[in-house]
Amino acid sequence: MASDTNNIYKPLQATLEEVIEESPLIKTFVLIPDEEFVFKTGQFIELAVDGVGEAPFTPSSSPLVSDRLEVTVMKTGYVTGIMHELKPGAHMGIRGPYGRGYPVSEFRGKEVLILGGGCGLAPIRSLLFALEHMKDDLEKVILCYGSKTPADCIYKPLFSRLNSIDKFEAYRTVDVTDDDWDGPVGVATALLDQVKVKIENSVAVVCGPPIMMKFGTIRLLEMGYRDDQIYLSMEKNMSCGLGKCGHCMMGEFFVCKDGPVFTYREIKHNPEIWK
Amino acid sequence: MKVETNDLKQIRFFEKYTDEQLRTIAGISSIREFKVKEIIFEQYDELSEVFVLLSGSLSLGISLPKDKRIHLGTITEGQLFSWSAVFQPYISTAWVMAITPARVIAIDAKKLNAEIEMDCDFGFKTMSKIAQTISQRLSDTRFQLMNQLSL
Numbered sequence: 001m002a003s004d005t006n007n008i009y010k011p012l013q014a015t016l017e018e019v020i021e022e023s024p025l026i027k028t029f030v031l032i033p034d035e036e037f038v039f040k041t042g043q044f045i046e047l048a049v050d051g052v053g054e055a056p057f058t059p060s061s062s063p064l065v066s067d068r069l070e071v072t073v074m075k076t077g078y079v080t081g082i083m084h085e086l087k088p089g090a091h092m093g094i095r096g097p098y099g100r101g102y103p104v105s106e107f108r109g110k111e112v113l114i115l116g117g118g119c120g121l122a123p124i125r126s127l128l129f130a131l132e133h134m135k136d137d138l139e140k141v142i143l144c145y146g147s148k149t150p151a152d153c154i155y156k157p158l159f160s161r162l163n164s165i166d167k168f169e170a171y172r173t174v175d176v177t178d179d180d181w182d183g184p185v186g187v188a189t190a191l192l193d194q195v196k197v198k199i200e201n202s203v204a205v206v207c208g209p210p211i212m213m214k215f216g217t218i219r220l221l222e223m224g225y226r227d228d229q230i231y232l233s234m235e236k237n238m239s240c241g242l243g244k245c246g247h248c249m250m251g252e253f254f255v256c257k258d259g260p261v262f263t264y265r266e267i268k269h270n271p272e273i274w275k
Numbered sequence: 276m277k278v279e280t281n282d283l284k285q286i287r288f289f290e291k292y293t294d295e296q297l298r299t300i301a302g303i304s305s306i307r308e309f310k311v312k313e314i315i316f317e318q319y320d321e322l323s324e325v326f327v328l329l330s331g332s333l334s335l336g337i338s339l340p341k342d343k344r345i346h347l348g349t350i351t352e353g354q355l356f357s358w359s360a361v362f363q364p365y366i367s368t369a370w371v372m373a374i375t376p377a378r379v380i381a382i383d384a385k386k387l388n389a390e391i392e393m394d395c396d397f398g399f400k401t402m403s404k405i406a407q408t409i410s411q412r413l414s415d416t417r418f419q420l421m422n423q424l425s426l
Binding site for chain 2: 148173175177182183184185186187189190193194209211212215218219
């Protein structure tokens, strides 16, 4: 039997410091790991509740911070339901980081157009922190984000903060409006009509629900992006994180090991990518 | 208010037109201004003008029984709307309302159709642009539909 230190399934313990309610169904968990935890933006972790189970999430915090980890969780099932009941002081487990994140060093000298929807803003937030850190080496960063309703928008203060940073632009839209909302209405992809990008010197990042990723990718291709300029964060049913169990298989790829970030060129031949 | 060719050159929608074609459009257009919450046209109105938004932003939606309005999208600067004015039966498929003070270019649709018939290059550019607008709306609508059905 392997010793504890070699046990790849043994999670790193962390203490829940704060729970931030982002929207009716989404909370951000601020965790203090018992040891330094280093990850690359776009990589994912398995977050566990002892005796309950674990689920995969991409951290939403800065990859430059190793003593504090933020994970944004949408309540969708049993494990995430239990997570939503946790209070500060609770203990959680972290396995990972796993997979291939965003190749941010390849973004140097370029304009980065990011299209996000719903809870897909969580990995994007982490990416934005990384891009902010290297903004002197970037031409421009544009975020286009859509949520179903104004109440469903997560990280609301993020947008004004981004718009105050040199070279950053952030746009928001909602599918369904309410009386207090005076911003754009419509799907996230409609925001792409407003942005000015030099496509030949640009990369696009898409993260969100599968429907949004499909329509977003189609729109980016129509705009003139090549398939190798589009990065997709494929959030599949990752389980072991090690390319062993096969839960996350997408064609020849283990999303947990070969992804979760892929260029559209790498995976476009696979009919299952939008499922 | 009269439209100048230079006004048109600033707008993305007109970027592929020649100077002569822009003069033609300017000659059959006028600038209109709308206040906040002013309705530009209602759903099922008969339309005689095609509009391109110069500044401000507009809401586009459909009406439901009991005077309920559903906002479906936002029209931003440089976008065309009221494309139904170019095609029979010239009836609008949605309403459009100003959500900020807005300036629009209003193009006489009958005269535009006459130019489209006379000048093939002008006609192709204009119809391509209109088709792009309609295609984009259709794509957005499919996206919204799939969202609503949670597919």
